[in-house]
Amino acid sequence: MRTKIVAGNWKMNKNAEQTEDLINELIDKLPTDTDVKVVIAPTFVNLASAVDHTEFTKIRVAAQNMHQAEGGAFTGEISADMLKSIGVNTVILGHSERRAYFHETDALIANKVETALKHEMTIIFCFGEELKDRSTNSHFNIVEGQLRDGIFNLPESAWSNIILAYEPVWAIGTGETASPEQAQEMHEFIRETVRKQYGSQVADDVSILYGGSVKPDNAKEIFSKPDVDGGLIGGAALNANDFVGIVNAM
Secondary structure, three states: OOOOEEEEEOOOOOOHHHHHHHHHHHHHHOOOOOOOEEEEEOOHHHHHHHHHHOOOOOEEEEEOOOOOOOOOOOOOOOOHHHHHHOOOOEEEEOOHHHHHHOOOOHHHHHHHHHHHHHOOOEEEEEEOOOHHHHHOOOHHHHHHHHHHHHOOOOOHHHHHHEEEEEOOHHHOOOOOOOOHHHHHHHHHHHHHHHHHHHOHHHHHHOOEEEOOOOOHHHHHHHHOOOOOOEEEEOHHHHOHHHHHHHHHOO
16 A cells, blocks of 8 residues: 655755744644654754654654765765764655756766665655646656656665655746646556556555645645645645645645
8 A cells, every 4th residue: 555645845944943843833733643654854954953853753854855975075965874874764856946956867866866775765756847848748758758767777676765756847836737637647657657667566556746836725636636645745835734734635
């Protein structure tokens, strides 16, 4: 049975005090009996504090990125070992903003994936098409290519540490809207693409999250789709009531 997951990517938001306040709000408001796996990804400087504050809760802490090297002269970067040393065992890799603003390629992301797996980390692997890809009807090819070049080199055993997160970049901050039906269409395609490469066991077990501007008022309809196993949440993750509302919609 696939794991239901709601992950909040806080991006470059919340200072130390604000991070503590939001975590405390989430602890107070999240239902204790939920079977949804809840993940938060604060900024690097607040990860250790977040791990401490969530120690006796069901909330897990993820990093928003990491470097592919074990260490060395990479000013400003963070290694897998550094994350593990403070209790962070999950990392988001391949996010659309990393691809767009920092020019991360599929080859680089694949290298990061291999490093994370070497350290037995769980990976939230992000991918998705841009508006130009959708408008030229090449969105399925783009997504298949990102999967192939990013993670289809992995052995089947590695997939127990992989969570997929589909981001329709064309529907985030563009004024365009992705319908729940469009989300399901792509998620079904993703699962079938994984099935062709790895077989039914891997395809049926992997959780596929939707990262297309999920909010409390559309979460229930999106999450009701058979191949949508949760969400990678951006802006709504910064508000405790909104994030809890999304978790409760699962």
